[in-house]
Amino acid sequence: MQYRNGKHGEKLSILGYGCMRFTRSGSSIDIAKAEKEILEAFNSGVNYYDTAYIYPGSEAALGEILERNRIRDNVYIATKLPQYMISSRQAIDKYFNEELSRLRTNRVDFYLMHHLTDIAQWQRLKDVGILQWIEGKKASGEVKNIGFSYHGNSDNFLKILDDYDWDFCQIQYNYLDENSQAGVIGLKAAAEKGIPVIIMEPLRGGKLVNLLPESAKQAIKTNSRGWTAAQWGLRWLYNQEEVTVVLSGMNSTEMVLENVKTASNATAGHFTDEDFAFIETLKKEINAHEKIGCTGCRYCMPCPKGVDIPGIFRCWNTMYTESKKNGRSQYVQTVALTKEPSFATQCIECGKCEKHCPQSLPIRQKLKEADKDLRPLPYKIAIAVGRKYMMRQARDKNKVR
Numbered sequence: 001m002q003y004r005n006g007k008h009g010e011k012l013s014i015l016g017y018g019c020m021r022f023t024r025s026g027s028s029i030d031i032a033k034a035e036k037e038i039l040e041a042f043n044s045g046v047n048y049y050d051t052a053y054i055y056p057g058s059e060a061a062l063g064e065i066l067e068r069n070r071i072r073d074n075v076y077i078a079t080k081l082p083q084y085m086i087s088s089r090q091a092i093d094k095y096f097n098e099e100l101s102r103l104r105t106n107r108v109d110f111y112l113m114h115h116l117t118d119i120a121q122w123q124r125l126k127d128v129g130i131l132q133w134i135e136g137k138k139a140s141g142e143v144k145n146i147g148f149s150y151h152g153n154s155d156n157f158l159k160i161l162d163d164y165d166w167d168f169c170q171i172q173y174n175y176l177d178e179n180s181q182a183g184v185i186g187l188k189a190a191a192e193k194g195i196p197v198i199i200m201e202p203l204r205g206g207k208l209v210n211l212l213p214e215s216a217k218q219a220i221k222t223n224s225r226g227w228t229a230a231q232w233g234l235r236w237l238y239n240q241e242e243v244t245v246v247l248s249g250m251n252s253t254e255m256v257l258e259n260v261k262t263a264s265n266a267t268a269g270h271f272t273d274e275d276f277a278f279i280e281t282l283k284k285e286i287n288a289h290e291k292i293g294c295t296g297c298r299y300c301m302p303c304p305k306g307v308d309i310p311g312i313f314r315c316w317n318t319m320y321t322e323s324k325k326n327g328r329s330q331y332v333q334t335v336a337l338t339k340e341p342s343f344a345t346q347c348i349e350c351g352k353c354e355k356h357c358p359q360s361l362p363i364r365q366k367l368k369e370a371d372k373d374l375r376p377l378p379y380k381i382a383i384a385v386g387r388k389y390m391m392r393q394a395r396d397k398n399k400v401r
């Protein structure tokens, strides 16, 4: 494992563990599996673990695993204040104390204002006394580093960056997002101020691996470097010295081992001109095929009407990156024939989802287009028949009981 510097002399592993995507078993996290994966990472030198108040069950799972294995003091915990739920100073304490209790710890090493998108949100926090709160927590040692995670545009990022003496920040950044959100402008500005930058969505929620168009997959296979799709994404980031830690939501030991391998030998400045040119080729292939730039982050969820927004967009993209048949058949399985249907047509256009989308997608409009494409008439009929059959089966089962 390689390490880069935190602001106060911490040696941070350049691969961080993103705890948002632990495997779930039913409605809860599969703790045994998550524990195995975390220990694999820990034993390979990963010392940065990122979670958040709003990731369901994640803080509690991480706290339990670290405590049981007595490794709390050997790692850095990063978690986040749900700033969008804060309306008073008391609320900050309430959420923070709950987080300490879930994490079974007396301190947070890296504490972030979660999901800022503009300076107004930071100002609102200042109005309820966040600056005095931070001062108090730093003095007591309950918070070691203060930062923010960010999803707005680069202008607002720079304003927030300049407004406070931050210890670190976290941005969405990958080769497709070089010039969106905080982007390379934000990355360089933070680094110039000596602020470590943590990277989230390095593979765009897996899109730069699993959902690549066939042509891009082929290009990767035949490239003489022999790197996998994930390696191309991570190496592009590690190549930049301004990047401190790259978070990966790892949910298999294979994924942990592959990422660890990359993080142990990808150094800043190792890309050649040919490598950069190859990344441009991949970008072209991806952008030529995708219908919508949804990262699958799920910040738009839950929808009050039960619309599976990221699920619908994923299937829609699959129609164009893989094949129409694949996209529609995934749609039938994951959206149309689930117990509670989650069709785009259930949308009442309340607009709630669009306020939370870090990619600023016009979700309501795009849902309509996606639905038309995913459910042509023969599919509509087949889905209606399938649902009738499912309901009859469920009724019969209840009668037998």
Ligand code: SF4
Residues within 6 Å of the ligand: 302, 303, 304, 305, 306, 307, 309, 346, 347, 348, 349, 350, 351, 352, 353, 354, 363, 364
């Ligand atoms: S606009 Fe539609 S999809 Fe979005 S939250 Fe409201 S009902 Fe759900």
Ligand code: SF4
Residues within 6 Å of the ligand: 293, 294, 295, 296, 297, 298, 299, 300, 301, 309, 310, 313, 356, 357, 358, 359, 360, 361, 363
């Ligand atoms: S629509 Fe936006 S908020 Fe929802 S999953 Fe996609 S990118 Fe995330």
